Every structure is written in C-alpha cells, then in structure tokens.
Amino acid sequence: MKFGVFLPNGSNGYLITKAIPPYLPTWELNRDVTLEAERQGLDFVLSMMKFRGFGGETGFWDACMESFTLMASLAAVTDRIGLVPTTTILALHPAYVARMMATLDDVSDGRAALNIVTGWNKPEYKQMGLWRGDAYYEQRYEYALEYVQILRALWREGRVTHKSPFFDLEDCSCLPTPEHEIPIISAGQSNAGRRFVAQVGGHNFVMAPPERVHALAADLDSLGAETGQDVATYALLHLVAEETDAKAEQVCADIVAGGDIGAIQTMIASAQLDTVEDGTTEQLRRSGAQELLGGDAEEANMAFMGIPAIVGSYETVARKIDALATDPNVAGILFSWPDWVSGIRRFGERVIPLLECRRGWDPERDGGLRGAGRRPA
Ligand SMILES: Cc1cc2nc3c(=O)[nH]c(=O)nc-3n(C[C@H](O)[C@H](O)[C@H](O)COP(=O)(O)O)c2cc1C
Numbered sequence: 573m574k575f576g577v578f579l580p581n582g583s584n585g586y587l588i589t590k591a592i593p594p595y596l597p598t599w600e601l602n603r604d605v606t607l608e609a610e611r612q613g614l615d616f617v618l619s620m621m622k623f624r625g626f627g628g629e630t631g632f633w634d635a636c637m638e639s640f641t642l643m644a645s646l647a648a649v650t651d652r653i654g655l656v657p658t659t660t661i662l663a664l665h666p667a668y669v670a671r672m673m674a675t676l677d678d679v680s681d682g683r684a685a686l687n688i689v690t691g692w693n694k695p696e697y698k699q700m701g702l703w704r705g706d707a708y709y710e711q712r713y714e715y716a717l718e719y720v721q722i723l724r725a726l727w728r729e730g731r732v733t734h735k736s737p738f739f740d741l742e743d744c745s746c747l748p749t750p751e752h753e754i755p756i757i758s759a760g761q762s763n764a765g766r767r768f769v770a771q772v773g774g775h776n777f778v779m780a781p782p783e784r785v786h787a788l789a790a791d792l793d794s795l796g797a798e799t800g801q802d803v804a805t806y807a808l809l810h811l812v813a814e815e816t817d818a819k820a821e822q823v824c825a826d827i828v829a830g831g832d833i834g835a836i837q838t839m840i841a842s843a844q845l846d847t848v849e850d851g852t853t854e855q856l857r858r859s860g861a862q863e864l865l866g867g868d869a870e871e872a873n874m875a876f877m878g879i880p881a882i883v884g885s886y887e888t889v890a891r892k893i894d895a896l897a898t899d900p901n902v903a904g905i906l907f908s909w910p911d912w913v914s915g916i917r918r919f920g921e922r923v924i925p926l927l928e929c930r931r932g933w934d935p936e937r938d939g940g941l942r943g944a945g946r947r948p949a
Contacts, residue, residue: 612920616654628835762851
C-alpha cells in the first residue's frame with residue numbers, strides 16, 4: 573500500500589476553513605513537508621495546479637506555486653521519494669511538457685510520474701483566453717488521450733507527427749528522451765475519466781469514501797482487463813489522527829465550524845458550470861444543494877473540500893487504513909493533513925508501525941509510483 577502526500581502548494585492546503593489561520597504556499601513549507609515525508613518512509617508527493625482560487629475570507633487557493641518548477645526543486649533536495657507534477661493540459665503544450673518531464677526524469681534519476689489534469693473549472697482558463705469553449709467539458713478526455721499519445725511518442729521516439737482537430741505537430745522533435753518510464757496519473761472520476769485511465773494505463777486517484785472507492789476500483793480493474801492495460805486506484809483522503817478519538821473528532825468539529833462559506837460557494841458555482849454529470853463536480857454540486865457544512869467529515873464535508881477524512885486515534889486510523897488496504901484493487905492513499913509536518917511525523921512514528929498493510933515495506937524497493945498497478949502491462 574503506497575502512501576503519498578498531496579502537497580500544500582495552493583494557499584490553505586485542502587481545508588476551506590477559518591479554523592486554521594490562512595497560510596501561503598511557500599518553498600519552505602513544501603520542502604519541509606517533502607523532507608519529512610521522505611524521512612517517514614512515504615512513497616511520493618504530488619503537487620496540484622490551480623490558476624484561480626476561490627477567495628472567501630481565507631483566500632482559498634488564491635495563491636498556487638507552479639507545479640513543475642516546484643517538483644524540480646524538490647527533486648534536487650531529496651534522494652528517494654517519488655515526485656508527481658501536474659500538467660493542466662489546456663495551459664501547457666504536450667511538446668513542452670514532454671521536455672519538462674525528460675528534464676525532471678534526469679534531475680530525479682527516474683523518480684517522476686505525471687498527473688494529467690483536463691480542467692473542469694472554466695473561469696480558471698477563460699481568464700487566460702485558454703478555454704476551448706463549453707464543448708470541451710464533454711471532450712476533455714478525448715483531448716487528454718491525444719495529449720498522452722503525443723507525450724509518449726515524444727518520450728519513445730524523440731519526434732512525432734500528429735494532426736487532428738486538437739493538435740498540429742509536424743515532425744516535432746523533442747530530445748533528450750527520458751531514461752525511465754514515466755507513469756501516468758489521472759484523477760478523473762467520471763466514467764469518461766476512468767475509461768481514459770484504462771485506455772492509457774496508469775493510476776486513477778479518486779475522491780470518495782471507502783465503499784465508493786471499492787466500487788470505483790473494481791470498475792477500473794474490469795475496464796483495465798478489457799483494454800489489457802495495467803491500472804490501479806488510489807484514494808484521496810484527509811488524515812486527522814490524534815491521541816484519542818475524541819480529540820480527533822474535536823479537530824474535525826472545529827474545521828467544520830470554521831467553514832469558509834464564501835469560498836465554498838464560489839467553488840460550487842464553478843462546479844455548476846460543468847456539464848459532465850458523473851464526476852467529481854457532481855459531488856460538489858450535490859453539496860451545494862444540501863446544507864453547506866452538513867456532511868459527515870468521513871463521507872464528504874465542504875470544509876474538507878468534499879474530500880473524505882479518516883478520523884480517530886492512531887489505533888483507530890490504522891484500523892481504517894488496513895480495512896481499505898484489504899482491497900487488492902486499491903494500490904495506495906494520497907493524504908492531506910491539517911498540520912502538515914507534525915501530522916506526517918506522527919503518522920510515520922505512531923500510525924505506520926501499527927499497519928498490517930506496511931509490514932515488510934521497504935521504501936527503497938517499494939516506494940515511488942512505478943509498479944503500483946495490479947496486472948503486468
Ligand atoms: C488527487 C487529485 C489531484 C487533482 N489535481 C488537480 C489539479 O491539480 N488541478 C485541477 O484543476 N484539478 C485537479 N483534480 C481534479 C481532477 O483532475 C478532475 O478534473 C476531477 O476529479 C473531475 O473529474 P472528471 O473530469 O472525471 O469529472 C485533482 C483531483 C484529485 C482527486
């Protein structure tokens with residue numbers, strides 16, 4: 573069971589709350605989080621990319637450090653941990669990203685994987701003149717598929733000709749090619765998003781409570797069996813672990829009580845523009861239709877950005893993680909912490925030693941994102 577850190581490279585991390593004083597994403601914070609994760613034997617760090625925040629009293633995600641430059645700098649100060657930058661495919665041409673990944677592959681000596689983000693939030697791209705029109709909502713994984721085909725051709729051959737309504741590359745050259753295979757990650761949760769992962773092969777990160785994670789993982793496994801691709805599912809979860817269940821529940825209650833309604837409403841308003849009906853934005857829209865901060869934190873509460881939380885004492889959270897890990901289709905968990913460095917340290921020192929699913933784990937041998945799938949390619 574692999575463990576990753578969803579890096580806080582956007583302001584206030586992944587909690588839309590006034591319970592934690594607002595903070596800016598800095599190099600110092602992201603470096604310290606990554607070094608602590610490496611020290612505690614965690615397997616990878618993933619940075620996201622958002623070009624427009626959701627404001628509110630906390631200025632949620634109004635600032636966001638650029639993902640590739642951050643990961644390259646982290647590669648230079650770490651030795652072992654896997655590194656995952658995010659490409660926002662509407663903003664970055666694949667020939668440019670192919671080259672950045674070849675560079676990161678070299679700097680990190682083969683520790684890099686790539687998160688493909690199609691973009692669901694029109695205002696983010698419209699402000700830069702990069703929105704392709706509202707038809708893009710439904711076309712986004714067709715666009716992503718061609719994008720990955722171009723990346724892989726460039727990584728393999730160092731050149732490509734690819735002509736389509738989306739792209740026009742004529743004997744495009746891109747050298748050096750990377751020395752190592754670059755795993756592909758996508759957090760598409762809609763049917764089209766998961767079909768895309770099954771087509772290209774790779775790791776699907778989903779934002780759902782455990783029972784739904786099991787269902788999505790089983791479905792992806794069947795899709796992968798149809799396409800013959802190596803696929804795996806990862807759960808995105810908050811971790812709120814304290815000495816006692818009561819203390820952890822109090823931390824959650826404070827986060828919910830401090831929910832930043834203005835920022836949450838702006839996020840939901842953006843999600844309401846998306847015409848795709850079976851993805852993550854549908855979950856956000858559903859939250860908007862209910863009492864805004866009424867959801868159970870372990871299922872989906874908007875103060876937690878709708879990301880389910882694992883809550884409890886160190887023993888309780890270990891039990892819950894082991895329960896999720898019994899599913900052979902769930903290859904790992906990407907965590908967010910309310911208190912980054914100390915949370916990761918306590919996870920490493922107090923929770924990991926209790927976990928059945930990490931017995932015999934060797935971060936050197938088992939870390940990173942290579943080989944996390946369930947079937948050979
Ligand atoms: C782990 C994780 C990382 C994500 N990173 C980003 C990101 O950096 N930028 C972004 O705009 N969306 C990001 N998303 C959103 C997804 O890429 C995707 O657009 C969303 O889940 C909607 O899925 P769908 O397109 O299948 O409906 C992320 C989601 C998850 C679960």
